[in-house]
Amino acid sequence: MNVIPKLITDNPELLLYIDGKSHTTVLGGIKLTGFDRLKVTLKIVFGGNTIKAFRHNLDLYNSVQCEHLVEKASEALDVAAAELAGIISRLTTALEDYRSERLEAMKPKQAEKKQLTEAERKIALQYLKAPGLLGRTRQAISASGIVGEEVNSLIAYLIYTSRKRNTPLHLMCLGPSGTGKTWLQERVSELIPEEDKLEITMLSMNAFYYFGKDELKNKLLLIEDMDGADNVLYPLRELQSKRRISKTVTLKDSKGNLKTVTLNVEGPVCVSGCTTREQLYEDNANRCILLYTDDSPEQDKRIMDYQRKQSAGLVDQQAERNVREQLKNVQRLLQPVSVKNPFATYLQLPEAIFKPRRTMLLLLLFTETITFYHQYQRELQTDTTTGEQYVETTIEDIEVAFSLLETTLLKKSDELNDACRSFFEKLKAWLRQNDSETFYSKEVRPVFRLSPSSLSRYLYELERMGYIKIARGSRYKGFEYKVQSWDDLENLTNDAHEMMENILAEIRKVNHSSPGVAQSPDGLHKVQKTSKKTAVAQQQ
Template sequence: MANQKNTSFNTANPDHITYEHPPLEITVLGGIRLEGLDRMRATLKIKSEEQQAIRHNLDLYNNIQVEKLVRRVAERLETGTSIVNEALASLTEALEDYRMHEIERIASAGHNQKKYLTPEETKAAELYLSAPNLMQRTMEDIGRAGVIGEENNRLLMYLIFTSRKRTSPLQVISLGSSGIGKTHLQETVGALIPEEDKLEITTLSGNAFYYFGQHELKNKLILIEDLDGAEDVLYPLREIISKKKVTKTVVVKNTRGETKTITLKVEGPVCVAGCTTRESIYEDNANRSFLIYIDESKEQDRKIMDYQRADSAGRIDKAAQRHIAELLKDTQRILKPVQVRNPYAESLHIPEEVFKPRRTNAHYLAFIEAVTFYHQYQREKQYDKETGEEYIETTLEDIEAANHLMQEVLLRKSDELNGATRSYFEQLKRWLTEEDKNSFTNISARQALRVNASNQKRYMIALQEWGLVRKIKGDKKNGYAYEVTSHEDQHQRTKKIQSILDEIVTTLKTQQTKGKQTKKPERSSK
């Protein structure tokens, strides 16, 4: 590469950049780092004619280091300090231009990795999205692609990942015990999203988001393997989710010691997914996200182990798995960022039991739109009569599908207990019923339910704070006996929430049948 300002600047070998500024020849050994725009560390080899070369490592933005090098070079190579100063200043400017060019080139290359579908692949993807029973087929095909069990969670997560193409994507956090399969579910569903549309991160530093290209993350799916190790990045995560951008101003010094500011800006929107065992720590982020609780049931254990045995026996058709995964990726590629309007929105409401109803209501409506968005090949394109804006409309079938998938999410949002505590409490009640017991001790429950002491202590504190369990006898020295004060069945709570959602849809269907559907905005079709 030749710099436009100085043709003697040669970057053909990025690890051996050369710069000629007669009588000096400067080589940048090992190149320069592209990240960290507030510094420019470099190892320079400087020589002049027959003089012995000088090698020196420094930060070209550090005025003191540069001044020392100028004096050393001028003395050793018998050259004027003004010449050396000018050469280093020009080199620094050339390296700045080169670095920004490389950052933009890499970002552009990332965007250009998009797979271009053949006519046959496009037709197959369109047929898939146009055929009936799209939701059911997608759920089943996600399973055929290698996602075992988790039928509701896997489809919910897939639709949330699909929302990355919209102006306000949804977010998701997977919760569950250590080693239960949170990361596996996220990885396997994430594998069905095109590579060019996602960024997979194992660990993340606090400043990581600020050093992406300005448009590098736009409409991307960001998969974070372990949120428990990413506390430092939770704030920028919230910012890029809520404000759809993050900015940071850094102060740098030029070779003359003058300070200047550089503003780093990274634009969204983004769809963020992460896994954690610690729900309470991420309350602010959780409020912005759908919470998926991993299935820890014995039935799920059985499904996974059956699959493992079949895989070990060579009875899993891996070629078929790859084929369906590629088809699902292709369907993602042909989805367009069309606007969605829900003519039934004003008639929808969430159960009163839900905590923080404002944000949950927004999530509920947004998820219905995500379902409609996924059905865009089955929806008539319509156009606003006044603005000419193209959009598609939500149907009652979309709302029914969303209600079914959202049932567990709304149930959790209406629960005073977090997921782990609720799971323990339900197991405790079932055990007491099966054993025909009215009271229990921590030791007896721990042994029966196979839960470790530290977790049980946390669960019991929460249950007592909410008045669901109380001490009935004993003391601190010999231990306490407890009884359950509320036997409200979680299944009954689930049925209550589902009945509320079903009643709304039934009412809307009746109104539609009688021609009393809520008046829609005027539109024209083209």
């Protein structure tokens, strides 16, 4: 009676292959990477005679090494070479199958796309068509269990929505340790369908290149901590900028010949990450909209109140889950429609903005994303030249974009980083309260509960930039500092407000009439309108 060969894999470091009278142990298991080789250390025993065992290590894909193994083992074990060659061949096949199964099991399980019921689709459609969409979305986000951070959470939600577009936005959450960066990203991402996102804790250097060609397309990539993604910052930047990455590698074929293979992974992707160190990841941050978490005492109180209510069972968690599911269904109904902004040529940035080219692109894309989110409230138009269907941006979209990104644009105009600016504004408020223009560092440190190193860093930066100067003192007795600039942030804010109002006033002068919206029962508007030169283009 023939015994069916089997591979016992209970211990991955000690695989046992039984084939007839032979028991072959794979010592140390096999490596799951490197498909061009299958290196093993074997212990072969025949007929249960453990004393007469043959041990050898080799690459099972190397025919010369396999022939040498069969020749030596057949002599040592007194077994026919043909029989042993068959055993080694079947062992190789079994190990290949085992490796494939292990790799398949290790792949992240992509959630299947949910098919909405007719009732769910109808509710989501009504949600997208009803007036005040952004206001209702803002309320829904709060009702989903996100405490405070109303503006930041809405910005993040819209950025995550842009994953469905050909030019998605990217997000970086910034703030000191313990201020809720990861919590904000995690809670907002719970409003995005599972099938559209991929959460990453740590990746190896080449991991991105081994995804399937379209596996990341229009996905939201969530990076819990940028420090854990140091190895993949370059391919991340390429995915953000070029929306595709490729890498050429050298492999051996079955005959041992070298050949080159190009690995391609297509985007676009929406990338969201958290870090405490903006300057360290400046190249990546330049491609992102930056969100600075609220670390105020008021936000601390709101979160602690929520935690106490949650612990006391006073939070309706089922209601929160229902809201999250509803917003996911809303996301599932959004279609990848193009957006055109007829007012784009009127948009300007404050002169103080650093890296204005990328900042302008982020502002334009964010405005288009707001339009994209309102697609069920806009008429679908057709360009007669290209046949492309699109929806148009309105003045209201631009106003909302300016309003939501006001803090971000100000941060990009400020030469101080967020932590230093926050300290400087608190310092000025404290000095005004004490009716003073000067201070000693030893007075300030206990007031703001700063470590000596943090305080020294802030004072050095402020002095270097000319915001404070040393009035008197020495390094032994301590320096007395004097504030040189009291209204710099207010002036920057006023300039930005004035510029925004001027831009909106110019746009309102444009005679751009919006036709009535014709909608079909299934959502997107079917009435097609021939593209024409708008009044904006005619005035230029």
